[in-house]
Amino acid sequence: MYSIAVMGDRDSVAGFGALGLETRFTDEPRETMKTFRQLASSGRYAVIYITEKAAAMISDEIEKYNEAMLPAVILIPGVSGNTGMGIAGVKKSVEKAVGSDIIFND
Amino acid sequence: MAMTQVNPTRMELTRQKSKLVTAIRGHKLLKDKRDELMRRFLDLVRLNKQLREEVEEGIRAANRRFVLAAAVMNDPALKTALLAPKQSVSVSVAAKNVMSVDIPVMDYKTGSPGEGDIFSYGFAFTSGDLDDAVRSLNDIFPKLLKLAECEKSCRLMADEIEKTRRRVNALEHVMIPEYQRQIKYITMKLDENERSTQIRLMKVKDMMIKENIEQKRAKMA
Numbered sequence: 001m002y003s004i005a006v007m008g009d010r011d012s013v014a015g016f017g018a019l020g021l022e023t024r025f026t027d028e029p030r031e032t033m034k035t036f037r038q039l040a041s042s043g044r045y046a047v048i049y050i051t052e053k054a055a056a057m058i059s060d061e062i063e064k065y066n067e068a069m070l071p072a073v074i075l076i077p078g079v080s081g082n083t084g085m086g087i088a089g090v091k092k093s094v095e096k097a098v099g100s101d102i103i104f105n106d
Numbered sequence: 107m108a109m110t111q112v113n114p115t116r117m118e119l120t121r122q123k124s125k126l127v128t129a130i131r132g133h134k135l136l137k138d139k140r141d142e143l144m145r146r147f148l149d150l151v152r153l154n155k156q157l158r159e160e161v162e163e164g165i166r167a168a169n170r171r172f173v174l175a176a177a178v179m180n181d182p183a184l185k186t187a188l189l190a191p192k193q194s195v196s197v198s199v200a201a202k203n204v205m206s207v208d209i210p211v212m213d214y215k216t217g218s219p220g221e222g223d224i225f226s227y228g229f230a231f232t233s234g235d236l237d238d239a240v241r242s243l244n245d246i247f248p249k250l251l252k253l254a255e256c257e258k259s260c261r262l263m264a265d266e267i268e269k270t271r272r273r274v275n276a277l278e279h280v281m282i283p284e285y286q287r288q289i290k291y292i293t294m295k296l297d298e299n300e301r302s303t304q305i306r307l308m309k310v311k312d313m314m315i316k317e318n319i320e321q322k323r324a325k326m327a
Contacts, residue, residue: 003195003196003197011172011173012169014185014188015168015169015172016243017188017189017191019191019195020192020194020217021195046212047197047212047254049250069209069210069262070210074250078169081166087159089261090154090158093151093260096264096268097263098144098148
């Protein structure tokens with residue numbers, strides 16, 4: 001049995017706490033990196049939702065977990081708005097697989 | 107391209123031929139695998155796109171309400187309201203093998219006291235906007251989990267497709283032509299050897315006949 005974690009700035013993430021997901025509040029890069037490493041390497045979490053803003057700080061670290069089946073690191077928009085990073089990730093995998101973007105060009 | 111030198115022998119020829127057969131079969135199989143993976147990937151990625159749009163919209167709506175709630179309520183009250191969740195969520199993950207890619211299949215269980223009873227606070231001291239925010243997050247939650255499953259699968263499959271495509275290309279454009287070239291080289295060399303042996307034998311025969319004739323002539327004279 002696995003849990004689900006949500007990390008990012010307090011305003012974006014606090015609401016998920018009410019649903020029973022584990023929340024971690026982080027603001028600055030060092031702290032974000034530390035928290036993310038802890039969550040990802042613990043093996044207790046199937047999914048880690050992270051705000052786009054926080055993910056932008058540690059994108060290299062996130063990429064390391066792309067090939068593993070767990071945890072799934074999923075970007076969500078934060079309270080400050082949608083940066084389009086999440087959808088860009090999907091776009092990237094299409095480009096990787098197909099060679100060119102055939103889904104999002106409309 | 108670096109050419110590996112092979113011995114022009116019959117044994118080597120047989121070996122190269124069997125390698126070529128294996129390479130061609132492998133190429134066909136991998137090509138089929140790539141096509142099937144691609145078909146599934148495209149279905150999945152369309153779903154992924156749709157889910158992501160819905161989830162992002164849902165979270166945006168929830169966040170808007172949450173900001174409203176935060177504006178109306180004071181900070182400590184908001185924090186305490188969300189401090190102790192009533193509901194707990196656990197996920198079980200199984201692996202599903204799609205064309206040798208292990209993709210996760212997630213199933214979640216919520217341990218909540220009652221259906222729809224997700225509010226971890228009394229209603230007396232909290233804003234109605236907070237209720238809306240929590241409710242809309244709760245509504246989007248199944249999709250959020252589906253998105254996680256779908257997006258992870260997409261990423262894993264994209265990796266596998268890339269790998270398979272490289273293998274297919276390597277076989278098609280490097281390995282198979284190389285084997286064909288070597289087989290051709292060996293056959294040519296063997297044929298050439300055979301011809302030269304034949305000619306040598308013919309020459310020797312000629313010489314022997316000539317000698318014979320000359321001996322006979324000498325005897326007659």
